Amino acid sequence: MDSRVRRSSLLTFHRPTLQLENAPLPALKPESKQCLQNLLNYRPPKPRVKYPKSRSAAVLVALFVGRHGDLYVLLSRRASTLRTYAGDTSLPGGKWEPRDRNIEQTARREAYEEIGLPIDHRKVPLLCILEPFMAGNPGQLVVTPVVVLVLDNTIKPILNTPEVASLFSHPLASLLHSEPPFATEQEMLELKYHTYHDIDWRGKGTIRMHRFLTGREAGGTKPIFGFTAGVLIRVATIGYGKEPDFDVYAPDQPSQEERIAYELRTNSPLRAACRREGIDPDKTPEPSSLKTATRNDAPRGRRRRAIRSKL
Structure with a gap:
């Protein structure tokens, strides 16, 4: 594989070609079908900031249809022996490598290496790619979420045990609600399904960190928290x-x-990293100039209404 990757190619990707009417899917609830169509129609805003490939990463948000027509997301429990975020609940993902043609391939490669999810656009078609997130320590990486749909229900996970301890799922819709989607066990009755706390960010504002219980805490699984929670709320x-x-x-x-x-x-x-890749970091727009009336990482009501009107 040619390791030479043009700067402009990193965020390019093939347009999703999935047709829900022809896809081999179980019976979908109406809201699940609408969700998949909205994701298929989504296009992230054009980026106004250039950032280096060597500090780029991706996570794969792999959705699948449950037996009752609801949508679930695959989550992993990181191995307890890892140096960073040991035991945390996370999405498959990792840093971009020169062999990756684009950021979508980064997410797919990492998911294959971590949980054995096939790199096959027919079995796991692309739904959309979101705008990038800034991930904190360690590493200070610009992370792009890649959203896919697992069509083949015969796929068996193959866990890379030095990195992944277990794999489980969580209903996607529950990331929009404060009440749990599961029956609360007796020992967890006093714990709230959704909580958050605000932290200072560089003295430039406050960041809200969300936390959702998985219903598996009694078995040692940690809640969905921080970056992972933020990505799933957005999806x-x-x-x-x-x-x-x-x-x-x-x-x-x-x-x-x-x-x-x-x-x-x-x-x-x-x-x-910017200088090594020919980017002048001093020409990066001032953060204050990027403030808009409608946040790029918040819902865009006008677009949602336009999408809904076409269906």
Whole structure:
């Protein structure tokens, strides 16, 4: 494989070709079908900030249809021996490598290496690619979520046990609600399904960190938290075309694009990576100039209504 990757190719990807009417899917609930169609129609805003490939990463949001027509997302429990985020609940993913043609391939490769999900566009077609997120320590990576649909229900997971301890699923719609989608066990009655706390971010605003129980905490599985929770809230919001029943953002929370711009201007490893790849970090837009009336990482009501009107 040719390892030479043009800068402009990193975020390019083939247009989704999935036709829900012809797909080999179980019976879908109406809201599940609408969710998949909304994700298929979604296109992220054109990026206004250039960032280095060497500090790019991707996560794969793999959805599948449950027996009652609901949509679920695959999640993994990280191995307890890992140096970072040991035991955490996460999405498959990792850093971009020069052999990856684009960020979609990064997500697919990592999912294949971690949980054995086939790199096969027929069995696991693309739904959409979201706008990038700024992930914190360690590494300060710009992470792009890639959303796919698992069509082949005969696929058996093959876990890379040094990295992944177990694999489980969670209903996607429940990331929009404060009440649990599962029966609460007696020892967990006093625990809330959804909670959040706000943290200061570089003195430039406050970031809201969300936390959802998985229903498996008694067995040692950690809640869905932080970055992973933020990505899944975003996917569910786009898909189901509605706001969660809780406040997603802190009042003064900077957008992901603002956070990326700030890190590119101030973070030494990111600045060095920019220079190595021919990007002048000092030409990165000021974060304040990226503020818009409609957040790039928040729901866009006008677009949702337009999509709905076409169906």
